[in-house]
Amino acid sequence: MKIDHIGIATNGIENAASIYRDALGMHVTETEEVSGQKVRVAMLPIGESRLELLEATSDDSPISKFLAKRGPGIHHIALRVEDIRATLADLKSKGARLIDEEPRTGAGGCLVAFVHPSSTGGVLIELVENVGGIPGHEIT
């Protein structure tokens, strides 16, 4: 497994990206709206992983709720897995609380599913399966 990305809740991805871009020399390679999750995301590659800046597109977005409760900051860690359904089944059999029993489509057309922080020591974990088969799963 690899860390696919680290998700960061922001009040606006353009503003949030500027420190990474201007001070750290990183680049935004993809910006995308993921309507199913009511977010807009910007991806900044770092090594074989990425930072995912998240902005809510609606008041009932999970990111709006997170920001209201905790303010901007690290929202989730995404692990890239080979077979997301098998991983979900393993987690379930070991008693983990799943937010998504079935994978759904996330950024870059990947299959994603979230595991509840109550099962993972307070960390929201996103599982990601790259169904496109492209390293880094760029949007095509």
Ligand code: CO
């Ligand atoms: Co994510």
